[in-house]
Amino acid sequence: MSFKVALNFEDGVTRVIECNDDETVLDAAYRHHVKLPMDCSDGVCGTCKGSCKQGQYDLGDEYVDEALTDDEAADGLILTCQMLPQSDVVVSIPAPSSMCASGxxxxxxxxxxxxxxxxxxxxxxxxxxxxxxxxxxxxxxxxxxxxxxxxxxxxxxxxxxxxxxxxxxxxxxxxxxxxxxxxxxxxxxxxxxxxxGSFYLRAVERPVLMLAGGTGLAPILSMLESLRATPTSQPVYLLYGVTNVSDLVKLEALQELADELDNFSYATVVVNPDSQHDKLGFVTDHMESVPFALANADAYLCGPPPMVDAVRQYFKDAGTPPHSFHYEKFNPSTPKEEAA
Ligand SMILES: Cc1cc2nc3c(=O)[nH]c(=O)nc-3n(C[C@H](O)[C@H](O)[C@H](O)COP(=O)(O)OP(=O)(O)OC[C@H]3O[C@@H](n4cnc5c(N)ncnc54)[C@H](O)[C@@H]3O)c2cc1C
Ligand code: FES
Structure with a gap:
């Protein structure tokens, strides 16, 4: 038996493929020369995350919570490297079709x-x-x-x-x-x-909130550098959090960007309560400093898994989630128990 899988890319392109019984969506796509976003293909990294709102499917049972949480699964999110269709399905892929053809x-x-x-x-x-x-x-x-x-x-x-x-x-x-x-x-x-990866800056059509934890600043800097090349009239605000003041890096580069980009501003937040720093605590303790309404903003979040989980929970509890929310967790490649 086989099922039809409609792969719905974020640029509006849809590609229909046949998926065999007991074949994952990722494998079926590769058989059809469609290179979906993936990394580990083992249910560990979360890179292949998509969503399925139409059709029956088995989520698979060999993935870790860091790659797909129960809440995400309840919201219709799936991992294409694990998902086994049980009927014809429509799967949304958070990437443009052009990216998936080239690999x-x-x-x-x-x-x-x-x-x-x-x-x-x-x-x-x-x-x-x-x-x-x-x-x-x-x-x-x-x-x-x-x-x-x-x-x-x-x-x-x-x-x-x-x-x-x-x-x-x-x-x-x-x-x-x-x-x-x-x-x-x-x-x-x-x-x-x-x-x-599917964590990348989308077309800037509304205010942008960026949240970075530690070296999670890296992709945010890349996004800001690209805004330097194609400036936006929308406000862009970054909250950059670290554990100790001495962990703050690239402050000169951030200041240069703030001087050059009319609509960009940022603040730094330090967790250690004994630090001499203006903003202490977690980035979620300083959301009142965001100079626009969250509900109308696109949010980008990157950092270590506990920080990403805390911010996701914050948005959930706040009851006013951002207009769109994109995040990347810096999951370790080697699970702690295996490395021991
Ligand atoms: C999509 C993606 C993008 C990433 N981008 C970045 C990036 O831009 N910058 C960056 O610094 N990292 C990033 N990471 C994490 C990075 O891939 C490595 O996992 C990390 O650098 C550790 O590699 P290592 O070889 O030094 O440690 P390993 O040899 O892999 O790990 C050694 C031990 O340390 C533990 N460990 C690994 N990482 C951490 C951590 N952060 N905190 C505490 N313990 C840890 C492991 O579980 C293991 O027990 C990213 C991860 C993903 C999935
Ligand atoms: S490719 Fe890593 S979880 Fe699917």
Whole structure:
């Protein structure tokens, strides 16, 4: 038996494919040469998330809560790498059709600079072997020299340039963190696969609220850099949260953007209550500083999983969710229990 799956892309294009019994939507799409957004294909990363509001389906049972929460599943969200249709279905894919026809590219990159911006954050600059046509907010999988392992990192630089940069949290004993902080040097060659992900800046048609936690600032910087190239008349406001004052990085770059972009402003928030800082607590403690109504805004949120979950809960409890809400969780590649 097979079912028809209508893949509804966000640019309005619909492509209908046949999905066999016991075949996931992702596998069926690939069989039809449609490259849906994906990364792990194992129910771990959440990259393949879409929504299904028409038809019967089995969600699959091999995914983790970080990739799809019960609340999201109850709202009709699905993971295409897990979903098994039980009837004809319509699946909305939060990506333009053009992105799904081309799929990720595999290229190489050469380190031009690697430096610690703070105790917790490393900046990596590379020269890509060719410019990647990514959307601001997207990420790549970065390889190590002489290893098949990769880690996901969001561009902090603007699209369309061969010079690319990343903000990387220095995780104690992390494999990439250790490589970057102890061994990496200019000239090292690292593989790059991408671009990937459905967290990217949509057409700016209303006020934009950006929320960044730690190195979650990276994709937000890329979005702001692209707004520098195509300025908007809509207000754009960023709340950037960290644990300690010493974790704040790229403040000069943010100030430059604020000086240059008429409608952009930002504030920083520090969790540690003993800090000498104007705004203490979590970003959700300072939502009153947002200079426009949330209900009419598009919100973009990126950071570590607990922060993303806290903000999602805040929007839920507030009863006035933003007009649209896009988020990226920096889920670890290696689950803690496996790494132990
Ligand atoms: C879509 C996506 C985009 C991402 N973009 C970025 C980015 O732009 N910048 C960035 O810094 N990270 C980003 N990450 C996270 C990144 O891919 C790595 O997981 C992270 O850098 C750790 O890699 P590592 O090799 O140093 O540690 P690993 O060797 O993978 O992990 C070592 C141990 O540390 C734990 N661990 C891993 N990450 C954390 C953490 N953040 N906090 C606490 N413990 C942790 C692991 O569970 C494991 O026990 C992204 C993740 C995803 C899914
Ligand atoms: S591709 Fe990672 S959860 Fe589906």
């Amino acid at each position: 990720p590219q595999s290229i190489s990159s050469t380190i031009t600079n690697v430096q610690a911006l703070s105790e917790t954050t490393i900046e990596l600059n590379v020269e890509l072997s060719e410019a990647l046509d990514f959307l601001p907010g997207q990420y790549i999988n970065l390889g190590f020299p002489d290893s098949q392992d990769t880690r996901a990192y969001s561009f902090s630089s603007r699209p369309g340039s061969q010079a690319a940069s990343f903000l990387i949290r220095n995780v104690p004993n992390g494999k990439m963190s250790t490589y970057l902080s102890e061994q990496a040097k200019a000239g090292d060659v690292l593989s790059v696969t991408g671009p990937l």
